Amino acid sequence: MKRFFKWIAIIIGSLVLLGLISIAVICKRHHRSGILASGGKISDNQAAFDVSSYDITLKILADEEKIDGVTRVEMKSLRDSLARIQLQLVRSLKIDKISYMDHLLTFERKKNNLWIHLPTPLIKGEKIKLSIEYRGSPVKAIKPPWIGGFNWSKDNEGNHWIGVSCQGEGAKIWFPCKDHPSDKPDSIALNITVPESYYCAGNGLLRQVKQPESGWLTYCWKSRYPINNYNITINIAKYEILQRHYFCKDGSTMPVYFYTLPGFKPQADSLLDMAVDMLYTYRKLYGEYPFAKEKFALAQTDYLGMEHQTINSYGNNFHKTEIKGVVYDQLMLHEMAHEWWGNKVTAKSWSDFWIHEGIGTYGEALYLLDKGGESAYHAFFDRIRPRIRNRDPVVGRKNATSMQAYHSDIYYKGAYLLHTLRFVAGDSTLMKTLYTFVNDSAFTYDNMTSTEDFINYFSDKNISELLRFYLYTTELPIIQIKSINDTTFSVFTDNITFNMPVEMNYSGGTITAVLGSEPVRIISSTIPVVDPQNWYLKQINFD
């Protein structure tokens, strides 16, 4: 009996310990997410300069999981008397030296902030290029891409397989930068040195491969398009390169690549054909591929995916989704949509993150509409509707950080809202609006955008009201159906400020009515079914 109690005590003790460890791990993750979150309210100092380029030169010491190199940050002052510059870089990366031309600069570090004192204050419009030499351990990914960082993985043969994802954390986890979504550099360069048996794939175009020392190669990548700092990435593995051609509207040809691990070549080959077809489908919807002077590419990664500009991370294991006979790679389609919504059109605050994720997710529905017609399109919304939670507004609080703004409704409710618009505004108006918005120079590339820009793009006041209701509140229209007698019903809604055109099925067929606080009377032997095709997210009360 004594023995029995001893075992019970051991089991209970172990369970308690396990519980404590789990809590500690969860806390560590949350703690880290909070500390490393990107964006938020921009400081006065960072609002006073504009980054024009990052030139990142790094040697990758994979066995030690360390990096060593220099980042050159070019910026322009937006005001007079700018005496110091605030950048961000995680503390695990040690700074050896910061210089500007021949001047050695002094600096201070506080948490992940880096304050650099300039030799003489800058005047408005003046440019400066700072050189920051550093080395050490970049932040390690815990659950990429959601809790990102460096992925120091191994492939099936035990070779290094390295990737970087840092959407939530920002690029400060691996190079000094102005970690705020409102500032995209106009160009970047990546000069990455790896052991010579490895390949390094990055953003933009490969300009050259140099041999700096025996046994090592430096891959020099350059992108001349504005880019979010979290979209800058490197992928290092024993990659094999598959290639296709994409024919641009202007007659030029753009390469499409898949950087794949050797064992996956046949699947990668057929996925690449699908990728090219998707590019043409999106072009039909949104106009030319936004980075046509460079490339579209997929890099096989050991994490699910990320929309890294011109080099989408792909870790979906060639899994296919089937909706009403349309078979496609959902992850690839989603990341590719971000080349238009997220990378070309970019929100200047994380609060408006839904523009990337919600409109990007709607791209999947439009792809299904193109390939499988209305039934595939509607089946997509039947799938995502139960996932919408309505706990937080789609648009985050003002100056939200990446972590504060991120929840699943920015994807699903954001996409559903466009579905609603397709009914209310009509298919051609919606598609014309999306097309003109994504091709408007006022809201693309270097000119970032906001929810209000998007709302104002619809000239119809009723549509603006509808958009604001679904984007800024967690309420749903409450539709009241009251039975007046056996064959007469009254239908109305009084918690919305917009007119709500709906279809209603009743015993006599289908009618379209506009719901508001004024009741609509229906004579029917059956209870009317409001919005039978589910164009709206709504609540129905019957009494």
Ligand SMILES: [Zn+2]
């Ligand atoms: Zn996404």
